[in-house]
Amino acid sequence: MQSLVKKLEDKQVGKVAVDEPLSKHTTIKIGGPADLFIQPSSIDGLIDSLNILKESDIPVRVIGRGSNLLIPDDGIRGAVIQFAKGLDHxxxxxxxxxxxxxxxxxxxxxxxxxxxxxxxxxxxxxxxxxxxxxxxxxxxxxxxxxxxxxxxxxxxxxxxxxxxxxxxxxxxxxxxxxxxxxxxxxxxxxxxxxxxxxxxIIEEMKKHKDYRRETQPWDYPCAGSIFRNPLPNHAGKLVEELGLKGYQIGGAKISDLHGNFIVNEGEGSYEDVMNLIKYIQKTIKEKYDIEMETEVEIL
The missing domain is CATH 3.30.465.10 (Uridine Diphospho-n-acetylenolpyruvylglucosamine Reductase; domain 3)
Incomplete structure (x- = not known):
């Protein structure tokens, strides 16, 4: 691994870290370490990173700001590349x-x-x-x-x-x-x-932001909407109709504000969230015969 890190650093691709906790890079604050974590400082740095990793036969996952992402507690084997500063022109x-x-x-x-x-x-x-x-x-x-x-x-x-x-x-x-x-x-x-x-325009944006603050749990670590809306139905409404708001497994809880959000109460794990997702899917399938598809990306 150290020789790979040296290759990346010699190419000046950007920030390179080993065993970086991915919980620091997801909005739900869940996720174990990445064997290798790279934040490219430019598009050239990104391309160089991919080429070096490909030559070394290292699997790669790319993430953004971690707002729609669920990562296992044992982390990601291989490399994780995060689009951040340097790719923000x-x-x-x-x-x-x-x-x-x-x-x-x-x-x-x-x-x-x-x-x-x-x-x-x-x-x-x-x-x-x-x-x-x-x-x-x-x-x-x-x-x-x-x-x-x-x-x-x-x-x-x-x-x-x-x-x-x-x-x-x-x-x-x-x-x-x-x-x-x-x-x-x-x-x-x-x-x-x-x-x-x-x-x-500014007033319209303010209304949207105010609506989100009032109806969504942005004061808790969460990953945004968990399920795609099974149109013409809405995921949050189906969860609410079943009385599941506030239901909790371990440290993962269905938000009291919005049925399509799962929040991390502080010690939530990947397994807690996945078990809660499966419970919601099973309950809605039994009640409404609707297959709920996740919107959050599960690595």
């Missing part, structure tokens, strides 16, 4: 922006709103990265990434990259081609926005 050209995959989505929405540009209001309370949002077609309040994406720069595990258009991303509800046929990572994206009234 931003260029604004009129109503079109180009932004790095590691850019925080909330920060981007805030900056763009202050420029008087419309289109990202829905993202004002989504605590993820641009790359993750493009990957899963993140959305809220009746809008999502598919409404504004022009194209996405995708890097594949073999080191090759290409730009995919909105159409080529094959977006549907919380899904893109990157989860299906083309396994890759969004390293930057181009969004098309519209001119608008700055005060109106």
């Amino acid at each position: 931003l260029e604004i050209d009129g109503t079109q922006i180009t932004v790095g995959g590691g850019y925080p989505l909330v920060k981007l929405a805030t900056i763009i709103s202050r420029k008087g540009l419309r289109g990202l209001e829905f993202a004002g309370g989504i605590p993820g990265s641009v790359g993750g949002a493009v990957y899963m077609n993140a959305g809220a309040h009746g809008s999502d990434v598919s409404k504004i994406l022009v194209k996405a720069h995708i890097l594949y595990e073999n080191g090759e990259s290409e730009w995919l258009t909105n159409e080529e991303m094959q977006y549907s509800y919380r899904t893109s081609v990157l989860q299906e046929d083309k396994k890759g990572y969004c390293i930057e994206a181009v969004f098309q926005l519209e001119e608008g009234d700055k005060d109106t």
Whole structure:
């Protein structure tokens, strides 16, 4: 491992750590150590990292800001690459922006709103990265990434990259081609926005944020929405109808505020959360004959 670390450091790819606790990098504060943890300082650093890891036959997982992620307590074997600083560039050209995959989505929405540009209001309370949002077609309040994406720069595990258009991303509800046929990572994206009234945009974002604070448990470690909505039903409503809000297994608890959120009460484990997820799936299947699919990414 030390020789691999030296190769990465010699290439100056960015921050490199051994046995890094991934609980420090997930919003639910759960996750064991990664054998190798890398935060590339640039796109070149990312590509160099992937090439070195491929040469050494080291398996790789890529994460963003850890907001929609559940990682086992025994951690991840191989390397984990996190998109963060170094992959967070931003260029604004009129109503079109180009932004790095590691850019925080909330920060981007805030900056763009202050420029008087419309289109990202829905993202004002989504605590993820641009790359993750493009990957899963993140959305809220009746809008999502598919409404504004022009194209996405995708890097594949073999080191090759290409730009995919909105159409080529094959977006549907919380899904893109990157989860299906083309396994890759969004390293930057181009969004098309519209001119608008700055005060109106900021006020709309404030309403969205206030709504989230009132209805979602952001004062507890959590991973965001656990289940995809089985449309036309809503996951949180089904959980609430079954009286499961507040139900707890170990240190994992279904939020008292929102049925589609599981919070870490402080000592929650991966196993606690998984058992709670399975219990919800089993209960809803028995009552409504609905198969609940997870929205949170489970490594």
